[in-house]
Amino acid sequence: MEFKKLSSPSLKELFIKEMETLILSGRLAIGEKLPPEREIAKSMQISRTVVNAGISELARKGFLTIKPRMGTFVADYRKNGNLETLISIMNYNSGMLRKAEIRSVLELRIALDKLAIESLIPKVTEEDIKTLRGYVEKMKEAETLREVSELAFSFQHELALLSGNTLLPLIFMSFKELVLNLWERFCRLYGKEALYNNTSVLCDHIEQRDAAKAVEWQTAVINETISGSRQIYY
Amino acid sequence: MEFKKLSSPSLKELFIKEMETLILSGRLAIGEKLPPEREIAKSMQISRTVVNAGISELARKGFLTIKPRMGTFVADYRKNGNLETLISIMNYNSGMLRKAEIRSVLELRIALDKLAIESLIPKVTEEDIKTLRGYVEKMKEAETLREVSELAFSFQHELALLSGNTLLPLIFMSFKELVLNLWERFCRLYGKEALYNNTSVLCDHIEQRDAAKAVEWQTAVINETISGSRQIYY
């Protein structure tokens, strides 16, 4: 039995979480003006330092718009949000995503994996394949769902790195929390052997430099997951 | 003659920029331990408030790792970076990107646009098309390069929104600075009429619900840009 490392969230994190909840639940309407930082601090019984830093971060996440010396306003995160916003939304729903969002992630993954695989195959070396295979092997031995999921993610990330497209790994990183979440649920549903098997077969196709088969396989796997996603969505 | 709205960057922004420069130039090596916040503040003659907030933001961007009560360390942004990191790297090079990165962006756009178009076509309404057409019309009248670029971006963003995939618009937003930058250069090279024309034809194909033609056109346009990118790259 392993224990997860515990760490109490900082005040700033608590503050951010609280504000996100207020905004995402609609209790703070879009466009609404927030009370002055001083009032928020007083009412929440925290220092203005925390409020100021927290608001600044929420602005970067697309939830707020700061107009210096005029006030802070709730932004339309659906229009101005970025990927980080989505992670926050997901965390707000205690790790749950709507079916539409799961579908969106998986559709996107088909497109991105396709790009990664097709870019990689023409230039892949034995060395590269050995690296990829390493992650697959580790997956076989992994104990916890989290471990398997992280290894599957690492495999994907490595694939993106090796593809030569400098943006792909960055996008995958932005997605990390999201994908890990999905993989864990996938494993709870189909077992971690299924995830291992899927990855392993993909790796085989890559080893044989068969881009078409690799893409086809991966697309099929993800499409199947989409079909079954009503079960992942709970 | 128009004047751009000026705004002096805040101290925090200056601090962040400075640190990014130090890290990206290599003067702060990866893994290196930063001086204590107090020393940085003293040496830069700013308050620790700014340093603390700035470091916090740099950590979120993947440039630093904060270990409370132990110190702050330069992270390997190439491995832990996300899309925001890339924007920072681009800004560090005063808006320039390496050819590999331009190519990466454009390759990615082919994949994403394809997904957006194919998701949109089966369900697009007259209303949607009117919205899209609106941006195209505005492009015709736009004066500055920046305006045209922003409208082209808005068109893409709207396309992503209408596609029904909830992630696409968020990704496009994460990309915003990058894409605007590329569009501006594209216009300087081929003229803003070219950008207008490209978008307009794409809109036509969408209006005729011809997904294949739309994708084909957009792919061709972007591929052409890739071929000519040695000129964008300077």
Next chain:
DNA sequence: GTCGTTTTCTGGTCGTACCAGAATAATGAT
């Protein structure tokens, strides 16, 4: 009512101080 002035409001920044965990130095028993 209109225009110019003063006051208030607000986010940005500053400086100091305290907290508590981690690392290191100092201490003391064996």
Next chain:
DNA sequence: ATCATTATTCTGGTACGACCAGAAAACGAC
């Protein structure tokens, strides 16, 4: 001298209170 224990230092997290300067609102003279 060695090693466990304790005291000190270091460091990021947080708290207060204060001032700055731009923007808005209140005010006042006409």
